[in-house]
Amino acid sequence: xxxxxxxxxxxxxxxxxxxxxxxxxxxxxxxxxxxxxxxxxxxxxxxxxxxxxxxxxxxxxxxxxxxxxxxxxxxxxxxxxxxxxxxxxxxxxxxxxxxxxxxxxxxxxxxxxxxxxxxxxxxxxxxxxxxxxxxxxxxxxxxxxxxxxxxxxxxxxxxxxxxxxxxxxxxxxxxxxxxxxxxxxxxxxxxxxxxxxxxxxxxxxxxxxxxxxxxxxxxxxxxxxxxxxxxxxxxxxxxxxxxxxxxxxxxxxxxxxxxxxxxxxxxxxxxxxxxxxxxxxxxxxxxxxxxxxxxxxxxxxxxxxxxxxxxxxxxxxxxxxxxxxxxxxxxxxxxxxxxxxxxxxxxxxxxxxxxxxxxxxxxxxxxxxxxxxxxxxxxxxxxxxxxxxxxxxxxxxxxxxxxxxxxxxxxxxxxxxxxxxxxxxxxxxxxxxxxxxxxxxxxxxxxxxxxxxxxxxxxxxxxxxxxxxxxxxxxxxxxxxxxxxxxxxxxxxxxxxxxxxxxxxxxxxxxxxxxxx
Numbered sequence: 001x002x003x004x005x006x007x008x009x010x011x012x013x014x015x016x017x018x019x020x021x022x023x024x025x026x027x028x029x030x031x032x033x034x035x036x037x038x039x040x041x042x043x044x045x046x047x048x049x050x051x052x053x054x055x056x057x058x059x060x061x062x063x064x065x066x067x068x069x070x071x072x073x074x075x076x077x078x079x080x081x082x083x084x085x086x087x088x089x090x091x092x093x094x095x096x097x098x099x100x101x102x103x104x105x106x107x108x109x110x111x112x113x114x115x116x117x118x119x120x121x122x123x124x125x126x127x128x129x130x131x132x133x134x135x136x137x138x139x140x141x142x143x144x145x146x147x148x149x150x151x152x153x154x155x156x157x158x159x160x161x162x163x164x165x166x167x168x169x170x171x172x173x174x175x176x177x178x179x180x181x182x183x184x185x186x187x188x189x190x191x192x193x194x195x196x197x198x199x200x201x202x203x204x205x206x207x208x209x210x211x212x213x214x215x216x217x218x219x220x221x222x223x224x225x226x227x228x229x230x231x232x233x234x235x236x237x238x239x240x241x242x243x244x245x246x247x248x249x250x251x252x253x254x255x256x257x258x259x260x261x262x263x264x265x266x267x268x269x270x271x272x273x274x275x276x277x278x279x280x281x282x283x284x285x286x287x288x289x290x291x292x293x294x295x296x297x298x299x300x301x302x303x304x305x306x307x308x309x310x311x312x313x314x315x316x317x318x319x320x321x322x323x324x325x326x327x328x329x330x331x332x333x334x335x336x337x338x339x340x341x342x343x344x345x346x347x348x349x350x351x352x353x354x355x356x357x358x359x360x361x362x363x364x365x366x367x368x369x370x371x372x373x374x375x376x377x378x379x380x381x382x383x384x385x386x387x388x389x390x391x392x393x394x395x396x397x398x399x400x401x402x403x404x405x406x407x408x409x410x411x412x413x414x415x416x417x418x419x420x421x422x423x424x425x426x427x428x429x430x431x432x433x434x435x436x437x438x439x440x441x442x443x444x445x446x447x448x449x450x451x452x453x454x455x456x457x458x459x460x461x462x463x464x465x466x467x468x469x470x471x472x473x474x475x476x477x478x479x480x481x482x483x484x485x486x487x488x489x490x491x492x493x494x495x496x497x498x499x500x501x502x503x504x505x506x507x508x509x510x511x512x513x514x515x516x517x
Contacts, residue, residue, distance in 0.1 A: 096126070099133035102297075107132065110293055118169050119239050122285055125267060131279075131286040136297060143290060148302045149180040150291070153193070156308045157222055164226035167239065172288045173225075173246075176280065182216045182341035185415045191215040194225035204228060211349045212356065217342040240266035240281055248277040311339060312365045313357040318376045319383070320358070322346040327481055327504060328375050329364040336360075378481055381491065404439040417445040467515060474510040487514055 108124045115122035135143060150171075157171040177195040178184035185191050189198065192215035198208055204224035206214040214220045225246075232242040235250060244266060245253045256272035263269050270278050290297065322336040323346065337346065339359040348356050360368060368375065402413065410421045410433050424430070427442050472483060480492045480501075495501065498513050 095130060097130055097133035097137055099137050102133060102136065104129065111289065114289060114292060118288075119167050120169065120285065120288075121240050121266065122288070127267075128282055128285055131282045132289055135286050135290060140299075144299055146175055146180060146287075147291065147294060147299055150175075151302065152308055153180050153218065156218055160219060160222040161226055164223065164230060166226045166229055169288055170226075170229060172291060173243065173284055175287045176283045182218060182221075187420070192221045193218060194221050196221065196224065200228070207354070211345060211347055212342055213344050214342050220342075236264075238264065238266075243281055243284060244273060244277050247280045248274050252277065310362050311359050312362055313359045314365060314369055315355045315357050316348045316350060317372070318379060319350050320348050320376075320379050322348070324379050324382060325358065325360075325368075327479055328371075328378060329360065329367055330477055330479060330482075331361065331364050374485065378492075385493070399442055399444050402441045402443050404435045404437055404441065406437055408435060408437075409433070410435065413441070413443070417443050419443065419445065469513050470516050472512045472514050474506045474508055474512065476508050478506055478508075480504050480506065483512065483514075490514060 107129055111122050111124045111128075153174065154171050157174065158168050161168050161170055174180055174193045178193045180193065182193050183191070184193070184195065186195060190196060191198075191201075191213060194215075196204070196206060196215045201208060201215045201221075201224065204227055206217075206220060206224050208215065229242055229246060232245045232250065233239060236242055236245065236253070241253055241264065244256075252274060253269075256269040257264060259272040260269040266281055270281075290299075294301070322333060322340065322343065325331065325336055326333045333346075339361070340348070343356075348358055350356070358368075400417075402417075404413075410424055410430075414421045414424055421433070424441060424443060425433075427444065472486075474483070480495055484490045484492050484495060492504075495512060495514065498515065
């Protein structure tokens, strides 16, 4: 959400020594219990031939569990949850809520137990009771989604918070800030899991460029948020006030204290804080309570498809796109985007003085590292064939025509191009927020946007093969690149030309003609 630095605070921060190296490539933690790990001794192979394990082997799956995994992915890549959570924080009304499943006496006892074990003021009051019961009664579906997401993010949050000596309960702050969406963007431009403004992110060492936005990097942004919160706590000496200052800025908190007659308890100054901040701590404490007593309220703990400690990083040595990584490792592009949210255009650049990393599932990291030479050769070959190697950037005065797709809404489109909903409506003469699939919108982007290649409708002609040919039957896990590596002198483009293929998609059982070398 919003962070505002005042001169006094900036002077204070400059006196603190926050320099610390973030080791994102270190071994993260012991593998979680019940995690299946298959260890194998690496083998040396000729450069021209990749080992068989490079092909992604797919065993027959349990159909029921596959459906569960699919539902998890849908929750994982959900983009609307942030808007929902943001709205609840800014529109809390604190009216009494009828929720007999949670008697007031039971809530008081549980809050007292929480208060005893946390540094936050979790004392009972009717306003907090109203928020908790409202969430439980009306927002169960959203809370369940957040609990599913938290099983990935909370372990990495706790690791970084502990490293910075910050209360582990601060992890619940990311729910209020971003609904655990690493690319969340507020109406004023704050970005990431911890909602850093551009200037604040720069102060705390978060790189923001056309290609990279480290405000969306889960580890680096958590480290930065920990340092920022530590500074605020040192100023106010109270974690409740530190959270309020994190949201609205230290200046708004000190003004609220003055207007309240010198009170320093959050609940006594809340009526003098900005509306958004007034609902900030109640929302934080309500989420803390519900997560801590999730079992008592019937929430289900779902094992995630991705576990943070089952991933690892590798420093990239050459510019590479996530599409290319997906091609050579067999990893879903959506998974790569989820694991690498700081790369704005799905491109990992190589810049002098920077060590940008690629995070992969542990099942793919060995494949990538063991075949780096071949992978980078493939990437270089692909880049050289491109008419425009890098995505085109739009200047602020350039306009584009956007075609509305299923699932689009004005808020989603506005964040995509860094503009306001009101601007899109003005540019297109819209009187309401309703959109139709196929509708064309004129947009003047305010941030770099990658252009998508236009799909051609022309028929791809098959190029004849001279000499003897063989038929190759596509197997589970095969890709055009992995197949090309099986045959000397054969490239991905050769296979496409010989078989009239226009995309990289293959289906098991498909037969491909290959020239016999």
